[in-house]
Amino acid sequence: MNPFVYSRARDRASATAEAANNATFIAGGTNLLDLMKLEVMSPEKLVDINRLDLSEITETDEGGLRIGALVTNSDCAADQRVRRDYPVLTRAILAGASGQLRNKATTGGNLCQRTRCYYFYDTAMPCNKREPGSGCQALAGFNRIHAILGASEACIATYPGDMAVAMTALDAQVEIENVDGEIRQVSVQDFHRLPGDNPERDNILEAGDLITAVVLPGPPEGKQIYRKIRDRASYAFALCSVAAVVKLQGEAIDSVALAFGGLAHKPWRDEAVEALLIGKKPSVELFGRAADQLLAEAEGYGSNDFKIPLTRRLLISVLQEATVTGAAA
DSSP, rough: OOOOOOEEOOOHHHHHHHTTTEEEESSOOOOOOHHHHSSOOSSSEEEOTEEEEEEEEOOOOTTEEEEEEBBBHHHHHHHHHHHHHOHHHHHHHTSSSOOHHHHHHHHHHHHOOOOOHHHHHHHSSBBTTTTTTSBGGGSSSOOTTTSSSOBBBOOOOOOOOOOHHHHHTOEEEEEEEEESEEEEEEEHHHOOOOOOTTTTTOBSOTTTOOOEEEESSOOSSEEEEEEEESSSSOOOHHHHEEEEEEEEEEEEEEEEEEEEESSSSSSSSSSHHHHHHHTTTHHHHHHHHHHHTTTTTTTOOOOTHHHHHHHHHHHHHHHHTTTTOOOOO
């Protein structure tokens, strides 16, 4: 373990000022502490933000919910308003980690968790995300959990979370405060980055930025589903997952939102797929065409080739479930 300085932020202004001066935030620490133990990350200073007033879930004037950045995953999933109006979010959260970790993990920290690429965690291996310019060992290595969409020659890692996938389908917004006290909102869909030539940057946060909340719009109409395919029943990251919010009007699909996990460097949403489905009568043929659209540019790297047909089957199955009249939400 490398030495580091530890302090507790007394308010948001002091927290963002410290972060702008090369400090790293810590809340639950469920991902950061592992990375520090393995020397994947070696921050010189940690700023504990647990004393900030960011631990409440409140209703917004627009009929949605504002989930504070320090709300734990367990508390968010168990909130009666979330369970009633956003069941896809509850199901996504409960599909991740273990009960003990969900009791510590926070909303803001969950959004910022880092990839579980084997080579990112192994400091003896080259990794552009850990050490820019060193190369990507996963390209020609064991890449079973890696990306099939949106990857680059610099990185084929995937974003590992479940919560953000559901939030992407729900059109949630991330509320961010900068070092000058200015607050902006960015959609969860745009919060994470594709790797491009700078895979060391996971998201759009700048030095001094502090996530203060995630804001959900009013409850969506339609059926909400979260389905996760993984190697074992619990405590495993998604090989492929999908969050779906689908509304029928008569015999046709009136609206649809689809977000995918385990496929890319960020939760993946393809509006062209959704547009193809809207206004159409549900059928296996239609769902197959939607899968073709989703996977048109998909590329496997050997060990993860199976993800392409797996994703196709998963999407068709979830859309069938979502459009069966009278099926449980």
